[in-house]
Amino acid sequence: MNFVESKNSKNNEILKKEKELPRLGMHSFHRYYGKLIPAIPSVFIKEFTKEGDLIFDPFSGSGTTAVEALAHNRNFVGFEINPLSRQIAYIKTRKLNPEILAEYNNKIINLIETKNYEVNENDLPYLLNRDHWFKDFVQHDLIVLKKAIDDFFSKEKCSSDYKLFYYMVISAILKNVSNADTRHVFPGISKRMRALEAAGKIHIDVFASFKRAIKKRAQDYAIYENICADANLILADSTNADIDDLKGRVDLIVTNPPYISSVRYIETLKLEMYWMKYITNTKEYSELAHKMLGNDKLSKQEYQELEYTNYSEINEIIDTMKNIDMKSAKIIGEFFNQIEKVIEKMSLVLKSGARAVIKISDSKIKKMKIETGRLMTLISENYGFKLEDVFLDEINNNSRSLTTARNTYSDIITHDYIIIWEKE
Numbered sequence: 001m002n003f004v005e006s007k008n009s010k011n012n013e014i015l016k017k018e019k020e021l022p023r024l025g026m027h028s029f030h031r032y033y034g035k036l037i038p039a040i041p042s043v044f045i046k047e048f049t050k051e052g053d054l055i056f057d058p059f060s061g062s063g064t065t066a067v068e069a070l071a072h073n074r075n076f077v078g079f080e081i082n083p084l085s086r087q088i089a090y091i092k093t094r095k096l097n098p099e100i101l102a103e104y105n106n107k108i109i110n111l112i113e114t115k116n117y118e119v120n121e122n123d124l125p126y127l128l129n130r131d132h133w134f135k136d137f138v139q140h141d142l143i144v145l146k147k148a149i150d151d152f153f154s155k156e157k158c159s160s161d162y163k164l165f166y167y168m169v170i171s172a173i174l175k176n177v178s179n180a181d182t183r184h185v186f187p188g189i190s191k192r193m194r195a196l197e198a199a200g201k202i203h204i205d206v207f208a209s210f211k212r213a214i215k216k217r218a219q220d221y222a223i224y225e226n227i228c229a230d231a232n233l234i235l236a237d238s239t240n241a242d243i244d245d246l247k248g249r250v251d252l253i254v255t256n257p258p259y260i261s262s263v264r265y266i267e268t269l270k271l272e273m274y275w276m277k278y279i280t281n282t283k284e285y286s287e288l289a290h291k292m293l294g295n296d297k298l299s300k301q302e303y304q305e306l307e308y309t310n311y312s313e314i315n316e317i318i319d320t321m322k323n324i325d326m327k328s329a330k331i332i333g334e335f336f337n338q339i340e341k342v343i344e345k346m347s348l349v350l351k352s353g354a355r356a357v358i359k360i361s362d363s364k365i366k367k368m369k370i371e372t373g374r375l376m377t378l379i380s381e382n383y384g385f386k387l388e389d390v391f392l393d394e395i396n397n398n399s400r401s402l403t404t405a406r407n408t409y410s411d412i413i414t415h416d417y418i419i420i421w422e423k424e
């Protein structure tokens with residue numbers, strides 16, 4: 001393996017050009033920290049595949065690769081462990097009809113404006129300190145939205161994907177109508193928000209936000225008008241997902257795996273997950289956090305015994321780290337063992353000669369640099385992959401929110417790499 005970043009990569013050149021193109025409105029359906037820049041899947045889908053091919057993402061998140069695959073008339077299959085994320089990606093890749101949506105929009109708005117839905121305490125979801133996060137009238141209005149949607153779809157005979165669209169729009173506007181500072185990645189009420197509140201400068205209008213949001217998103221579905229391909233979003237843990245049906249069928253993988261210690265991605269979606277009832281209590285929340293790759297929520301008991309890997313270089317890092325911090329040493333071992341399982345699956349599903357494009361950053365844990373991309377490439381060679389290209393991806397405005405998240409929380413960010421492996 002010669003893991004040296006290429007200074008004049010042709011792939012980097014075409015990616016830079018792609019970044020100048022306008023991005024699809026669909027990518028803005030729902031906020032999601034850690035999103036891929038759409039140009040990455042878009043350019044490599046065009047470069048390495050043809051219409052009708054199959055694209056795979058083992059960490060599909062909010063579905064950036066899925067949307068680009070579908071928009072380019074490629075089929076897509078993806079795994080995602082977080083049920084809300086899976087649902088976001090799912091709704092972004094349904095071929096909904098913008099005209100039907102426009103008609104439903106009007107009817108639902110009419111119900112909201114003309115009916116007097118009663119809201120009771122037991123309509124409200126469980127969320128610790130709910131009143132801290134949402135003003136009383138906001139909670140009321142959000143439930144009214146849900147009631148109007150339920151009311152409308154109880155009468156109309158139509159696909160439930162349309163109903164899901166409206167639910168997902170509630171999720172999409174939730175942070176905007178909460179007390180949380182939307183400039184912050186993790187839900188929190190900042191000094192800035194308190195000052196705005198005190199100056200009477202916060203004007204939340206749940207119905208107006210919802211109306212704007214459904215109108216804009218309805219139009220975004222026009223991109224799928226002449227598309228025959230389909231996207232299959234599977235709620236699964238990619239370390240142990242069943243891939244029997246996929247073996248040798250995939251033409252391209254484009255993915256950005258979670259970073260080491262990145263469990264807090266789930267925290268970024270906390271309000272939405274509780275409000276939309278994807279999580280109904282703290283036990284469910286921590287169980288999901290535990291299953292996520294890169295998880296850093298370990299009890300003392302859990303990190304008493306370290307996990308070593310099949311790779312001496314990684315084991316040396318674990319040994320050095322154990323003298324600094326046992327918990328981090330455990331997290332590192334666990335991360336590489338889990339990612340190895342996913343790399344094996346990636347190899348099994350890919351056709352020979354096909355490629356995997358991975359976006360990943362190094363991590364800094366307790367001041368120690370972990371070269372995640374290089375070490376993943378080392379592992380990949382055991383599974384029939386050959387490094388074809390590696391280059392640094394310039395951080396631009398699109399990834400600014402993620403950068404903030406990383407700087408604040410996980411010490412990540414030295415380099416953002418794009419790595420291309422070829423399956424031999």
Ligand SMILES: C[S@@+](CC[C@H](N)C(=O)[O-])C[C@H]1O[C@@H](n2cnc3c(N)ncnc32)[C@H](O)[C@@H]1O
Nearest residue numbers: 034035036059061062063064081237238292293
């Ligand atoms: C960096 S994000 C991917 C974002 C995605 N490319 C997008 O544009 O929205 C990594 C994703 O991996 C998911 N994840 C973490 N552990 C997982 C696992 N074991 N199996 C499947 N997905 C997992 C997280 O929920 C998160 O959505």
